[in-house]
Amino acid sequence: AQKVTQAQTEISVVEKEDVTLDCVYETRDTTYYLFWYKQPPSGELVFLIRRNSFDEQNEISGRYSWNFQKSTSSFNFTITASQVVDSAVYFCALSEPFNTDKLIFGTGTRLQVFP
């Protein structure tokens, strides 16, 4: 069965600390996509990244980086030098494009960054 697990319900850090949000997924398919979305306090869902199952290269975008490891079925997200504006709920999601393209979401990790 397809499943996304975000074991960290809530994380609190102080500004400038680095923080890693964990995401573990389960799927039967060899072709799939992984996503991270950010949900700030205002409530909207902001797309951060998409990674397909054939591309295991890590990605860096400014202070954000993602580590995709098929061997451990993980797609972790690291924020370097966190800022108060990073405070949000972060969702990891899995998509199987040949199976309705439904997004299967984890339960989210609430990140609070204190000044």
Next chain:
Amino acid sequence: EAQVTQNPRYLITVTGKKLTVTCSQNMNHEYMSWYRQDPGLGLRQIYYSMNVEVTDKGDVPEGYKVSRKEKRNFPLILESPSPNQTSLYFCASSLDSDEETQYFGPGTRLLVL
């Protein structure tokens, strides 16, 4: 500006009173979908549509209806809302059902009394 819009953004209603939440996208996307977000459960898909007049059930379709008469619009209909449908609802769209990223509307917060 490319966007997905939803209306209303907030709605309080009573049990049994039919309501419709509209969703519209201006990106000529083929694929549209509705999700609900509940605490501790993340987001779950309600219905999706691959194109005009093509819709199908997601994981939690009970109590909901949808229609796709035009490419840009995908309304969510609650014929007889119940308190367990109190939730935050998101509409999403993508260019097609393959690798394209789904983009979400701003959300509709519904309270059913």
